[in-house]
Amino acid sequence: MLWPLIDMKRQPLLIAHVLHRFDVGGLENGVVNLINRIPTDQYRHAIIAMTECTDFAKRLSNPNVTLHAIHKREGKDLGSYLRLWRLLRQLRPRIVHSRNLSAIEAAVVAALAGVPHRVHGEHGRDVHDIDGTNKKYLQLRRFCQPFIQRYIPLSQDLEQWLKQTVGVPAAKVVQLYNGVDSQRFSATADNDPVLVNEAFFAPDSIVIGTAGRMMTVKDQPTLVKAFIELLALLPDKREQLRLVLIGDGPLTQTCEELIHAAGIKEQCWLAGSRDDVPQLMRCLNLFVLPSLAEGISNTILEAMATGLPVVATRVGGNAELVLEGKTGTLVPAADPASMAKALAEYVTMPDLMQTHGAAGRIRVESDFSMEKMVQSYMAVYDSFGNKG
DSSP: OOOOHHHHHHSOEEEEEEESOBSSSHHHHHHHHHHHHSOTTTEEEEEEESSOBOGGGGGOOOSSEEEEEOOOOSSOOHHHHHHHHHHHHHHOOSEEEEESGGGTTHHHHHHHTTOSEEEEEEOSOOTTOTTSOOHHHHHHHHHHGGGOSEEEESSHHHHHHIIIIIOOOGGGBOOOOOOBOTTTSOSOOSOOOOOTTGGGSOTTOEEEEEESOOSGGGOHHHHHHHHHHHHHHOGGGTTTEEEEEEBOSTTHHHHHHHHHHHTOGGGEEEEESOSOHHHHHHTOSEEEEOOSOOSSOHHHHHHHHTTOOEEEESOTTHHHHOOBTTTEEEEOTTOHHHHHHHHHHHHTOHHHHHHHHHHHHHHHHHHSBHHHHHHHHHHHHHTTTTOO
16 A cells, blocks of 8 residues: 555655664664754654664754654564554655664565565674574575565675675665764864863873673673783883773673773773763774674774774674775784784884874765765665655
8 A cells, every 4th residue: 555645745755764772872873863964855754663762862853753662572572563563554654764683574564564665774784693694584584575675785795695695686785884973073173071081091191992882792802801912012001001991781891800800990991881972082092893793883984083093803894994004904803812913003103093093084084974875875765756
């Protein structure tokens, strides 16, 4: 069933964005950045969280957005799909845009509810299937594939995986990259407030940091272990070196225990979940992403926009962002020794830090602007036209 044309003439077309949970995270931040920048006279938006929406919604500045929570219970909850079907029948969106495996079944429900167009975004593989080969998950993806008209993978790595492993026809796939707010994330700012932990940053400190949810796939303990090895490699720099972990989650305690056992509590700051990430980024000298798997990392883009060199693991789309030897260094995943060696090279060569950081900023401005991202998404949405 197609929605009445009279509704389309009265107001902009509606896109329903379906995701697992609307909370702090790279995927969710990308959704907010996109929605806040799409012209309000062209599209309206509904954010549908299969579980719940949180205060993260305060980051939305677009007035044409409604929020909806399905309250899906953990495990099998068939009733949640009925609730989603009823909501879609009520909202009558022109497009449903689901994201990642945890929301892929929304495409099937949307088709049954009569939504004319279904788009599915792949931001990164599931945390329990980091190489994308889990048979059960592949079966689910292949079952949903006929109901999805367009796939948007955020990296070339994910694009090739969709085509070769999942079996999605190339004509359905449009690869595009996220953008970064290069004004919010920049090397300098006019009115940064005083940080709560200002004393942690001495004038001669060399500050290494990361940002992200403290969970297994992000593997912050490897960074802590690498920092401990770095202190052993460069004893003359010990008093200058600092480590900042921005984010919260299950691995917080593990990192605290490693730091306590090494006796380096005074040199480490577990900052927790923060609203002042751009300001904290400006306090760093070097950014590290120790992930076991990635789609396309928003935090790498934010670090590059801030003018920071990046040390990242050679996984997922990281190599598409970090140009090795030009804007940063890539190291094997779960390898503290290799990471420590890469960190030591930057610490002992401050000119290299500046050169790679400046090159990263230039790369963001040319290839990963927010404007380019919005235009790319709009091209996908507009490709469906004004008729069902």
